Ligand SMILES: CC(C)[C@H](C(=O)O)[C@@H](O)C(=O)O
């Protein structure tokens with residue numbers, strides 16, 4: 062019997078609801094595959110601030126680091142929005158990513174045939190979209206120094222941040238992206254702003270230099286403003302996209318919204334070694350928290366990614382993914398993906414239906 | 420007879436073709452309104468590099484500064500893409516914006532009823548979209564120092580840029596945005612990344628503080644990743660958006676693509692005083708340059724903005740805008756906005772048709 066420890070970080074808003082569903086699904090899939098999972102549940106984000114005064118308690122990070130993989134719900138909420146930086150839920154998430162060294166964030170944006178009408182794009186534009194955004198997650202303007210506030214002699218206030226990448230930071234994320242592209246349709250589009258920014262010029266240079274190592278992957282480059290357009294004009298032109306932290310934040314959210322069902326989209330963040338971090342791409346949705354309205358499928362699919370990428374348990378991962386498709390095929394829909402003729406269900410019930418098909 | 424000097428900067432790619440059409444239209448509209456225009460044509464971008472060795476020759480900037488307004492075609496092309504920074508066409512455009520002090524870039528994204536089917540969005544989502552993006556244009560990461568490349572002791576390369584805003588830079592762009600919103604539907608959405616970046620925290624603080632001066636405008640705040648999603652989910656929720664230089668670059672291009680007809684979209688860049696800069700939002704499209712295929716209407720509509728905002732010549736501006744609508748109503752379309760049943764025309768012919776209705 063293979064056995065693993067999973068850190069569960071429910072977080073804020075709808076986080077606890079979706080994590081609870083994902084935990085049941087994970088448990089069942091694991092036991093059917095004769096895997097034993099031990100769960101360790103800890104606070105992060107706003108919940109951790111309220112409980113311990115810090116958005117990422119040392120205990121939470123330590124538990125995460127010593128486990129085999131981390132499954133996160135969501136963090137943030139109006140309540141903590143005006144907190145100072147070191148007391149923001151988001152800061153806890155950034156500390157977690159950085160603490161785990163998960164520099165590569167993989168965000169698939171797939172339009173499922175069952176949900177193509179949820180997209181605001183015309184059917185013929187949305188149908189068949191299957192994009193993987195590989196976002197650099199522990200560098201760039203999110204973490205660059207110097208950063209902060211200053212006043213000049215005249216009393217003028219300034220706020221500033223540093224966008225910075227080293228060659229090796231670029232190389233390691235690009236390598237992962239090339240490998241991901243190789244397993245997909247073999248096309249990698251690197252997105253930057255190399256016509257203006259020096260950080261992007263280095264990015265483009267290093268990514269281009271690596272292309273020789275991956276002759277089977279077709280590399281192209283695109284400016285970020287153009288990419289924001291092309292994702293809407295013709296999303297099917299993209300296979301794998303690799304980009305920096307801030308551009309990845311923007312473009313992966315844009316790409317996910319093309320699918321019309323961000324309640325369905327998982328993500329995986331991985332490093333060179335150590336436990337990976339798996340989370341739905343949606344936020345904490347404080348407006349519907351605690352109302353049993355959340356779509357748990359993004360977190361359930363994140364759990365499947367966890368089984369596949371962190372634990373190498375392909376069969377258990379497949380069980381979950383197939384169960385989700387089966388549940389959709391049977392017509393069950395949460396509010397965010399509901400359309401006429403389908404059966405509207407809440408978060409818990411959706412979980413129960415998935416369990417039946419695992 | 421009122422008389423003005425207009426600097427024409429055709430630039431690269433399709434720039435010369437679209438400027439030539441816009442010039443004829445401007446001339447006719449002006450003469451019908453008893454305005455005399457003097458045109459001064461100068462090189463910028465790649466054309467200027469080839470001619471003079473610099474992307475913004477001193478003579479071009481001087482002429483632009485001493486004129487009443489500047490109309491630009493487009494800059495850039497594959498030929499100069501690998502040039503060093505100071506010899507990139509884009510650098511000329513940035514020097515021009517900075518040299519003219521045009522810190523406020525107004526980019527309308529309007530879905531015309533005649534062209535709603537050009538959008539890749541479903542008709543019910545696209546119909547009626549009317550967004551104005553007010554982008555800060557002479558600050559932020561585009562111009563921030565320090566910037567460049569460095570090596571550390573271990574020989575590791577770094578590329579870096581600084582995102583920086585002063586309080587007064589934020590105030591002046593926000594004031595313009597509030598005023599623009601007031602003349603529109605009274606809603607202003609300020610976009611930032613204040614959950615992560617100090618530069619954005621100052622942005623949000625200063626914009627919020629100004630709200631008291633504009634009680635008739637409803638101010639909201641949105642994170643840039645969410646804005647990138649919401650533009651696709653429900654673009655009609657937006658009236659006026661104000662944001663920094665890099666986020667504005669990305670979001671205004673995204674917003675313009677929602678309309679499905681970026682060949683139709685003008686922009687205006689203005690400062691505290693001095694001549695404004697007017698240009699289509701599309702690029703130089705080197706792949707169709709010189710083939711009489713470009714859509715000149717974005718530049719023609721930029722000329723109308725020039726008449727209105729730089730010269731205060733509302734009647735002449737209206738003449739041009741009405742002529743464009745009339746030409747579309749008659750069914751003339753360039754390739755980029757063509758649909759079945761319409762009359763496909765080239766750049767020149769489109770110009771001739773507009774002239775008939777001016
Ligand atoms: C919550 C926030 C700090 C975070 C980010 O910007 O990375 C989120 O938007 C995301 O994309 O996971």
Ligand SMILES: CC(C)[C@H](C(=O)O)[C@@H](O)C(=O)O
Nearest residue numbers: 256257286495509512513668
């Ligand atoms: C050409 C480039 C420097 C420019 C910019 O990034 O500002 C362009 O994308 C634009 O938006 O006008």
